[in-house]
Amino acid sequence: MSSIRELARRCGVSVATVSRVFNTPEVVSQLTRQHVLAMAAEIGYLPNESARTLATKKSNMVGLVWDTDHRRPGWRHPFLQDILVALKSALSAQGLHLLMLAPDQSAGLDSRQRFLRAVQRHSVDGVVIIDNGSRDPAVLALGDAAVPCVALDLRITGPTCTSITSDNVGGARLATQHLIERGHHRIATITGPARNWPAAERLAGFRSALDEAGIALDEADVVAGDFYLDSGFAAMNRLLARDPRPTAVFAAGDEMAIGALRALHAAGLRAPDDVALVGFDDIEIAALIPPGLTTITQDKTGIGTAAAEAIMSMLSGDAPTPGPTTLPTTLVVRGTT
Amino acid sequence: MSSIRELARRCGVSVATVSRVFNTPEVVSQLTRQHVLAMAAEIGYLPNESARTLATKKSNMVGLVWDTDHRRPGWRHPFLQDILVALKSALSAQGLHLLMLAPDQSAGLDSRQRFLRAVQRHSVDGVVIIDNGSRDPAVLALGDAAVPCVALDLRITGPTCTSITSDNVGGARLATQHLIERGHHRIATITGPARNWPAAERLAGFRSALDEAGIALDEADVVAGDFYLDSGFAAMNRLLARDPRPTAVFAAGDEMAIGALRALHAAGLRAPDDVALVGFDDIEIAALIPPGLTTITQDKTGIGTAAAEAIMSMLSGDAPTPGPTTLPTTLVVRGTT
DNA sequence: GCCCTTTATGTAACCGGTTTCAGCACGCTA
DNA sequence: TAGCGTGCTGAAACCGGTTACATAAAGGGC
Numbered sequence: 097m098s099s100i101r102e103l104a105r106r107c108g109v110s111v112a113t114v115s116r117v118f119n120t121p122e123v124v125s126q127l128t129r130q131h132v133l134a135m136a137a138e139i140g141y142l143p144n145e146s147a148r149t150l151a152t153k154k155s156n157m158v159g160l161v162w163d164t165d166h167r168r169p170g171w172r173h174p175f176l177q178d179i180l181v182a183l184k185s186a187l188s189a190q191g192l193h194l195l196m197l198a199p200d201q202s203a204g205l206d207s208r209q210r211f212l213r214a215v216q217r218h219s220v221d222g223v224v225i226i227d228n229g230s231r232d233p234a235v236l237a238l239g240d241a242a243v244p245c246v247a248l249d250l251r252i253t254g255p256t257c258t259s260i261t262s263d264n265v266g267g268a269r270l271a272t273q274h275l276i277e278r279g280h281h282r283i284a285t286i287t288g289p290a291r292n293w294p295a296a297e298r299l300a301g302f303r304s305a306l307d308e309a310g311i312a313l314d315e316a317d318v319v320a321g322d323f324y325l326d327s328g329f330a331a332m333n334r335l336l337a338r339d340p341r342p343t344a345v346f347a348a349g350d351e352m353a354i355g356a357l358r359a360l361h362a363a364g365l366r367a368p369d370d371v372a373l374v375g376f377d378d379i380e381i382a383a384l385i386p387p388g389l390t391t392i393t394q395d396k397t398g399i400g401t402a403a404a405e406a407i408m409s410m411l412s413g414d415a416p417t418p419g420p421t422t423l424p425t426t427l428v429v430r431g432t433t
Numbered sequence: 434m435s436s437i438r439e440l441a442r443r444c445g446v447s448v449a450t451v452s453r454v455f456n457t458p459e460v461v462s463q464l465t466r467q468h469v470l471a472m473a474a475e476i477g478y479l480p481n482e483s484a485r486t487l488a489t490k491k492s493n494m495v496g497l498v499w500d501t502d503h504r505r506p507g508w509r510h511p512f513l514q515d516i517l518v519a520l521k522s523a524l525s526a527q528g529l530h531l532l533m534l535a536p537d538q539s540a541g542l543d544s545r546q547r548f549l550r551a552v553q554r555h556s557v558d559g560v561v562i563i564d565n566g567s568r569d570p571a572v573l574a575l576g577d578a579a580v581p582c583v584a585l586d587l588r589i590t591g592p593t594c595t596s597i598t599s600d601n602v603g604g605a606r607l608a609t610q611h612l613i614e615r616g617h618h619r620i621a622t623i624t625g626p627a628r629n630w631p632a633a634e635r636l637a638g639f640r641s642a643l644d645e646a647g648i649a650l651d652e653a654d655v656v657a658g659d660f661y662l663d664s665g666f667a668a669m670n671r672l673l674a675r676d677p678r679p680t681a682v683f684a685a686g687d688e689m690a691i692g693a694l695r696a697l698h699a700a701g702l703r704a705p706d707d708v709a710l711v712g713f714d715d716i717e718i719a720a721l722i723p724p725g726l727t728t729i730t731q732d733k734t735g736i737g738t739a740a741a742e743a744i745m746s747m748l749s750g751d752a753p754t755p756g757p758t759t760l761p762t763t764l765v766v767r768g769t770t
Numbered sequence: 771g772c773c774c775t776t777t778a779t780g781t782a783a784c785c786g787g788t789t790t791c792a793g794c795a796c797g798c799t800a
Numbered sequence: 801t802a803g804c805g806t807g808c809t810g811a812a813a814c815c816g817g818t819t820a821c822a823t824a825a826a827g828g829g830c
Contacts, residue, residue, distance in 0.1 A: 099786055110810045115788060125808060145554045146492065147787035149483040150815050157532070164522045177514040185501045188535035193555075195494070195532050198525035217482045218530075354721070381718050384691070436816055447780045452818060462778060484817035487785050 098141045107135050118143055149219055157195045158187055158407055159220035159243075161211045174350065174379045175396045176226065179248065182400025183224065190408060195220055215243065222407040225250060227293075244410035246403050251293050251420065256410065259420035260402050264294045264376075267392035267425030268301025268346065271374040274390070274427055275344040276309050278372060284317035284342035286331040286352050295323070298348040298376060317342055321352045328355025336363050336371075343371060344433075350375040350382050350391055357385070357432070367432040378428055387431025395423045435478045444472050455480055486556055494532045495524055495744055496557035496580075498548045511687065511714045512733045513563065516585065519737025520561065527745060532557055552580065559744040562587060564630075581747035583740050588630050588757065593747065596757035597739050601631045601713075604729035604762030605638025605683065608711040611727070611764055612681040613646050615709060621654035621679035623668040623689050632660070635685040635713060654679055658689045665692025673700050673708075680708060681770075687712040687719050687728055694722070694769070704769040715765055724768025732760045 104111040109128060116124045117132045124132075135141075149155040173179075184194050195218060199210035215223055223243055227250035245257040252259055275283050285302050288295025299318070306313050319334050321327035328347055335342055336359065347353035353375030360367055367373045367387065375382060378393035402421060410416055441448040446465060453461045454469045461469075472478075486492040510516075521531050532555060536547035552560055560580055564587035582594040589596055612620050622639050625632025636655070643650050656671050658664035665684055672679055673696065684690035690712030697704055704710045704724065712719060715730035739758055747753055 100788095101786075111787080112789080112811080113809060116809090119788080123808075128808085142550055142554050144487070144556065144786050146483045146486040146556055147785075147815090150481070150487055150786080150817085151788040153815080155483065160533075162521075164518045164525065173514075177510075177517075180514075180517075181501050184499075184533055184535075188501065191535055191538045193532055193535050193551075195530055196497075196521055198521075198528050198530050201528045213479055214530075217479050219481065219483055381721050384718050385721050386723055437818095438816075448817080449781080449819075450779060453779090456818080460778075465778080481816050484785090484815075487787085487816080488818040490785080 098139045100141070100143070103132070103136055103139065103141045106139065107132050153219060155219045155221055156191060157193045157218065157220045159215050159218065159223040160194050160196045160226065161215070161223060162196065162226040163199070163211075173226070174377045175394075178396035179226070179400040179403075182397040183404050184400075186401050186404030187407075190404075192221070192408070194224075221411055222246070224248070224403050224407060225252065244407055244416065246406045246410075246416075248399060248403060249294050256416060258406055258410075258416035258418075260399055260406060261294065261297075261420050261422055262394040262399065263422040263425045264297035265301035265304070266422075267376060267394070267427075268298040268348070269305040270425065270427045271346050271376065271390075271392050272302050272305035273309075274429070274433060275346065275372055275374060276305070276311070278344070278368075278433055280344035280372060281309075281311050282317075282340070282342045283311070283313075283344045283346060284319070284335050286319055286321045286328055286335075286345060286347040286356060288321060288323045288348045288352075290320065292323075295348055302346055302348075321348070321355075323349045323351060325351045325355040325358075328352030329359045330355075332356035332359035333363075336360075336365070341371070345371060345373050347373065347375050350377040350379045350389060353389055353391065353432075354381065354385060357389070373432040375432075382428075383430065390430045390433040391428055392425050393428050394425055398423045435476045437478070437480065440469070440473055440476065440478045443476065444469050490556060492556045492558055493528060494530045494555065494557045496552050496555065496560040497531050497533045497563065498552070498560055499533065499563040500536070500548075510563070511716045512731075515733035516563070516737040516740075519734040520741050521737075523738050523741030524744075527741075529558070529745070531561075558748055559583070561585070561740050561744060562589065581744055581753065583743045583747075583753075585736060585740060586631050593753060595743055595747075595753040595755075597736055597743060598631060598634075598757050598759055599731040599736065600759040600762045601634035602638035602641070603759075604713060604731070604764075605635040605685070606642040607762065607764045608683050608713065608727075608729050609639050609642035610646075611766070611770060612683065612709055612711060613642065613648070615681070615705075615770055617681035617709060618646075618648050619654075619677070619679045620648070620650075620681045620683060621656070621672050623656055623658045623665055623672075623682060623684040623693060625658060625660045625685045625689075627657065629660075632685055639683055639685075658685070658692075660686045660689060662688045662692040662695075665689030666696045667692075669693035669696035670700075673697075673702070678708070682708060682710050684710065684712050687714040687716045687726060690726055690728065690769075691718065691722060694726070710769040712769075719765075720767065727767045727770040728765055729762050730765050731762055735760045 100111050100114050104114045113124060113128060114132055117129050121129055187194055197211060197214040200213040223245045225247040227248060243256060245254060247259045249261050250259060272283065287299050290296065303313065319331045321331045328351065335345060345356060347356050353373055356373060357367060360371055365371060375389050375391035378391045382389040382391050402423060437448050437451050441451045450461060450465060451469055454466050458466055524531055534548060534551040537550040560582045562584040564585060580593060582591060584596045586598050587596060609620065624636050627633065640650065656668040658668045665688065672682060682693060684693050690710055693710060694704060697708055702708060712726050712728035715728045719726040719728050739760060
C-alpha cells in the first residue's frame, strides 16, 4: 500500500506538496501537480481516509443509529427502505458515507450509552437516528453527542439536534374529515402505541377533527394497537363487538388497517358498505389489496432527502431547525371509503 | 476530546499501559487497570477509531457497495430491507459496523473504479456487494480489491471473493414441477433480464424441469420481462394473444407475476381456472393479493445472515467458499394454482 | 547469594496523512 | 540596489492510537 511519503519520494518532492496536490491543487505549480498526479496513477496511490480523519477531524461519514436488535424478529419499519435509499442517495451525491453503527459491545454498559459511544469513537460528522418504534431510550442519549443530529419520527432535544417527521396531525385530520364528509358521525380509531410520537400525533389529529365537526367521541371507540397486523385484527373485533358498532374506523397504520379489513371479512362484513376504513402510511400493499385501502400517504423519499439536507446544512455551519420539520401528508381515496 | 496521552498523564502511567488496559487487559496489573478505567470513565475517554485503524490496519468496518443512483427513480430490490436488517444484526453482534460507501466523486473517473477506490481508501475489513440488477459493471471491479468480498445475487470472481444467492435453479424447477403436477403441459415463462444472474438461473431451472418431464418448449412461450410490474403485464398480454394460449405461466419474479395477474383480469380471465400462475420471491404482497400468489420463497433473512457469516469467516482467516453459496428455496402454494 | 523466569511497565518508533511556519527565487517598485 | 510582495516548496510538528523492544522488580530453584 503506497503511502504519501513513498509517492513524495518517487516524485522528488515533499509530502506537503503531495498533500497539497490533492487538497489545494491551486497552490501548487502546474508542472509538479501533473507530475505528482501521473505518478500517483502509476503506483495506484490513494489517500488513506483514517489518516485524513485523524488529522482533520472530519471523516465524511454520517452515522446511522438504527437498532435492528429487536425482540420482534420480523420487525419492519413500513418503508425504511425508501427512506434509506433517499438518504443514501442524497448523502452519496455529496461524497458522504453512511456508517451504520453497531452498538458498543463493552460489558456492563448502560444500554442508552452504547450507541452514543459508538458515535463518539468514530468521529462521524453527523448522525441520523431512525426510530424503531422501540421504547428503548438508548437513542435518546444521542442528544448529548456534540454532533449534528437528525432524528426521524422521534422527538429529540439537544443544541445540535433536529427532527423530521410527516405531518401526522394533519394527515389524521384529513383522514377523519374524509370520513365525516362521507357522512359518518360514529367514527372509531385504532391507535399505535401511546408512547410512540407519530401514534400520539395521529390520535391528536383524529380528536381535533372530530371536535371541530362537533362530533362527540366515546372513549371506548379508541382502541390501542401496536402498528402490527394482528393488533388491527384484534382491535377491529373489539369494535365490531360494540352495539351499535361504529360505521367508520381510522386506523393509525396501514398494517393495522389491513388486519382490520380481515376482521371485517371474517365477520362477513365489507368495506366500505358496512364499515368504512382509512389507514395511514400508504404502504405498497395498500393500493393492491382489494378493494384498495383509502389511506394517508407520506412522502417517504422526502423524509430521507430532508434528513440528508438537514445534516448537510448543519455540516456547513447552519444552526439546526429548532422545531421538528414536518413533511406534508395527503389523502389517497381508494375502495374502503 | 481527551486523548490517550491526557489519560496517561492523569493516571501517572505511560500511554502504552493505557493502550494495554483497553486491548490486552490481562497483562496489566489489577491495580493500575482499575485506576485507569476509573479515570477513563471520569474524564470520558474513548479511544479514537481512526487512530486505531491507522495503527492496526483494522477498522471493524464492512463496506457495503450498493448503488442507489439508478435510472429508475422508484427502483426497489424486492426485499433489500430484510437482507439489510439481517446483515446488520449479524455484523453488529460481532461489533462490526457497516459502511455504506458513496462512490468516489473524482472527475473523469471510470465508473467501474468509483466504488473500488472508495473501498480502498477506507481500509474496510471486508465488502458486501448488493446487486442492483443493474448492468453497470462498476461493482465487478471489486474482485480486484484485496479484501474479503461477498456478493449477493451477483457472480463475482477474485481470490478473496465469494457469492451468495438463493437456489434459483432449484426454485424454478419446483415452480415448474408444481405446474406440471397440476396437469399442465403447455407452460410459458416470463423471464428477467437475460444478463441478470438469478434471471438466467431461473430460466435454466424452468427449462430443465420441462425437459425432465419430456415437455417440449415453444420458444415463443419464453417472453422477457425486467422484473417490474409493467413488464409482467405486457408479457402476459403477449402470451394471451397466442393461439392456443398457454394454460400456465411461471413468472420469474413476483412483481411481474402480479402484473401478469392484472393482465389476466383485464382480459376477463382468472387464475387458476383460465391460466395458472406461479411467481418467484414471495414478496410481502404475494400472500395478500387475492387469490394469493403461489410462489417460490427465498430465505431473505438467511441471505443477509449468510453474507455476514461469509465475511466474518474470511476475516478470521478462512479461505472464501469457492463456488456460490446457495440458500434453499421452497414452494408456497396459494390461490393462483 | 546468584541466575533465570515471569510480570508489569516505560520508551520511542510508527501508522499516513495535514498544516503551520519558514525560506527561497522571482519580478517589481522606488 | 535595497525592499517587498508573490508563488511555490520543504521541514517538522501534530493528530491519537499500537507495539517491538528494553528494563526493572519480584519470585523460584539451586
